[in-house]
Amino acid sequence: MKAIVKVTLRKGVLDPQGKAIEQALHHLGFNGAENVRQGKFIEMTVPDGTGQDKIAEMCRQLLANPVTEDFEIELVA
Amino acid sequence: MKAIVKVTLRKGVLDPQGKAIEQALHHLGFNGAENVRQGKFIEMTVPDGTGQDKIAEMCRQLLANPVTEDFEIELVA
Numbered sequence: 001m002k003a004i005v006k007v008t009l010r011k012g013v014l015d016p017q018g019k020a021i022e023q024a025l026h027h028l029g030f031n032g033a034e035n036v037r038q039g040k041f042i043e044m045t046v047p048d049g050t051g052q053d054k055i056a057e058m059c060r061q062l063l064a065n066p067v068t069e070d071f072e073i074e075l076v077a
Numbered sequence: 078m079k080a081i082v083k084v085t086l087r088k089g090v091l092d093p094q095g096k097a098i099e100q101a102l103h104h105l106g107f108n109g110a111e112n113v114r115q116g117k118f119i120e121m122t123v124p125d126g127t128g129q130d131k132i133a134e135m136c137r138q139l140l141a142n143p144v145t146e147d148f149e150i151e152l153v154a
Binding site for chain 2: 021037
């Protein structure tokens with residue numbers, strides 16, 4: 001089965017990369033784009049029956065920074 | 078409305094960051110994790126009624142590298 005982890009900066013944490021993208025979009029003429037935030041996601045194959053808790057443990061130990069980032073887990077059969 | 082763009086490396090393009098994550102997971106004891114791939118996503122607020130084609134244009138011009146990356150667009154009202 002497949003696990004998809006979405007890691008986002010917490011609300012309130014400054015996102016300089018998102019800001020840079022926003023400004024670049026404005027320069028290209030896409031003036032409507034606002035509140036741009038960038039995050040990352042990680043896809044992986046895990047053994048069938050792997051629980052959400054196991055993936056959450058991966059996030060806490062490696063994939064996300066618990067101080068500044070939130071994560072969401074999606075398991076796809 | 079909100080636009081979410083998911084940018085992934087094309088299949089066949091080497092993903093060194095994904096490989097690094099995979100090895101780190103194995104070292105932490107998560108031996109079941111395989112085929113780890115990392116991508117990024119960009120969330121933004123766009124004016125109501127913005128079409129998929131406009132966002133695709135942003136991807137082609139700025140958000141994704143057309144040589145090595147694919148993108149997916151999701152519009153949320």
